[in-house]
Each structure stands twice: as structure tokens, then as C-alpha cells.
Amino acid sequence: MSQLASPDRVRTAQEVFDHHLRAFGQGLDALVSDYTEHSSIFLKDQTITGLDGIRAFFDAFLKGIEPGFWACFKIVRQEVSGDTAYLVWEASPFIKLATDTLLIRNGKIHVQTFTALA
Template identity: 40%
Template sequence: MEVIVAKDVDGILEDFTEDSVLFTLDGKVEGLTASRGFFEPYVAGLTDELLASFQMDRQEVHGDLAYIVWNAGTDTIIVQN
């Protein structure tokens, strides 16, 4: 989460590959180029006020699957090395 707070898109993408898939409200985001296209406007829209109010409500990790719930929504993330 530190890279998101820092608005560091390159840092965020260090955990992604061409095989990575994000599931969003607007559909799937696949691969590095599309992931960058998703995260660049996302982090640009993060205001200091929003970041200050961010709360992680729940974080569960099982193997390469992560499930997180935060105050603005729900994300399910799979990270594979």
C-alpha cells in the first residue's frame, strides 16, 4: 500500500507481469501496458484528503491470493512471483 500512497506507478507495477489480470467495475485489465493505463489516472486522482482517510478494514492472504476490504471498496488480488 506504500507505493499507492506514494503514487508510485512503477512501484505498483513491480508486482505485475504480462500475465497479470485486474478485475475492476469496468471489466478486466490485462498485462503491463493496460495495468499502467489503469493505475496512472487512479493514483493521479488520489487526493491528500482521501489518502488521510484511507482505512484497511480487512486483509486476508492465502498463498498467492489476497482479499482486501478498504473504506472505499473491495479488491481481490492474486500475486505470483
């Protein structure tokens, strides 16, 4: 007999990672829903902490996407191990190589690193 998952069940790292990847096609609210007020994104030149900053980061990212970007988007590697997810992707000629690492705690992205080479 199968049991339904409890609505209070904490998502696994794989589930959070899968949702995060799908959320880019679902919009800003879906993206931000994977974070908490205590989440941080480490970038090359700054660290963003909290939902307002994370929302602003993804809003700027989504608004800055040029026509043709998603058609060129390709995942090179993705892996989840324990509470860590790793992604390598490209969208040539817009982004030659990018990498994201996500530390997932309690069903949310606690820390993300992001680096991209244009």
C-alpha cells in the same frame, strides 16, 4: 547460523501483498512492478491485461485522487491465505467501501479483482 535470502527467491504472497500496499506511497513504477505482462485486473465493467493497461489504470487512479483521500484511507480487513490476498478498505467520503482480491503466482500479482462504491 542465518542464511541470506537468494536474490532469485520468489516473494511470498504476503510479501507481494505488503509491497503492493506500500507501493501506493512509492509511485507508479513501484505499483506496476508487482505485475507481469500476463497479469489481469478485473473491474466492474472491463478487464485490463498487460503492463501497459495496468500502468494506465494506476496512473489514472493516482491522478484522480482528491486532496484528503489518503488521510481518510482505512483498511477494514486484510488477509492472506495461500496464494490469495484479500483487502477491504474505505476512504470516506470519497470511497465508502472497496475490495481487492489478488491471486499471486511466482511472486507477482497474476489476477486482481477491484470493486469500489463511491
